[in-house]
Amino acid sequence: MxxxxxxxxxxxxxxxxxxxxxxxxxxxxxxxxxxxxxxxxxxxxxxxxxxxxxxxxxESREAVLLELLDRHIRDWIAELAGSVPAEGGPRERGDRLAAVLAESLVRRPVLCDLISSQATVLEHNVSTEVALEHKHALLRAVESLTAVVRRHLPEFDDRAAYELVSTTSLVTAAAWPHSRPSEALQAAYALDPAVAATRVEFTELVGRTLEVTISGLLARAGDRSAEVG
Incomplete structure (x- = not known):
């Protein structure tokens, strides 16, 4: 460069x-x-x-990175907005949405790295003005992501869709650094099959976590409908 x-x-x-x-x-x-x-x-x-x-x-290195995070999130949402909902029942559509989210994230390593650093690094050493701009950008992003989720799963209300969006962000933040082991850990995985079995595979972990989350939210949505009925 x-x-x-x-x-x-x-x-x-x-x-x-x-x-x-x-x-x-x-x-x-x-x-x-x-x-x-x-x-x-x-x-x-x-x-x-x-x-x-x-x-x-x-303003600072962190302010630069926060702005880049907001841009990468917008690009990711634009990709998701073009995704086509799967056919079938809620379970099938939920599993497909979980896969879409996980697979789209793993294709965006910069976004995943920024998300994993957001709370611990990026949101420090910035002014209140920058923090507010960032949080308002996130609120707009969450609103857009919630709409994407509800297009795939109309069974969800806004609360359930928001919970899925929040879980997606949190599991990405946790799984990404664990799926990028150091050279020492890579060598340990190669030497010991028992240790290798603990290795985190990002797409698998995120996809499975979101599948389970969606199933739980669908069950709760069904319980609420039954109570109302």
Whole structure:
């Protein structure tokens, strides 16, 4: 990846272009390295700006990553919005939705890495203004994801769909780092079959967890309907 050469920004449009270039550079860096290794120093070097100057355009490393998280979530939702609901009963459609969610996530490693770092890293070292912008973006994303879920499973009300969306985020955050073992653990897996059996496979774990969650939510929805009836 080539470095970005900046001249001094003198207009609002030039400043906006600097900011877009910084975000694009950080996004490209995430295809080369995990979130944990993306440093502000390296970002500054690649955009040819001193750290003292780069903060004119972005508040912090974490603020950059939060904005990228929001963008990657929007892209993911756009993909899911084009998915076609399966035919069959609620169980069949639920299992297919679980697979769609898990398979779409594993194809987006940058998104999964950002989700797994959200609460512990990304939401720290940011201003209240940035935190609010991020949370409002997440609220819009949850609303869109809830609509996708209900299109696949009209048996769900908004509450059940929200619970599935929340579970998807949480299990992704937990499963992703565990499915990316260190070199030492990879060597241990190769040496000991008993240890290898504990290895986490992301798509399998997320898909199975969502299948069980959907089945439980469908059962609860049936119980509520029976009570009303």
């Amino acid at each position: 080539g470095e970005v050469n900046f001249k001094r920004a003198r207009t609002d449009e030039q400043r906006a272009e600097r900011r877009r270039a910084i975000l694009a550079t950080a996004d490209e860096m995430l295809t080369e390295m995990p979130v944990a290794k993306l440093s502000f120093n390296e970002l500054s070097r690649r955009v040819c700006l001193a750290k003292a100057n780069i903060v004119r355009y972005v």
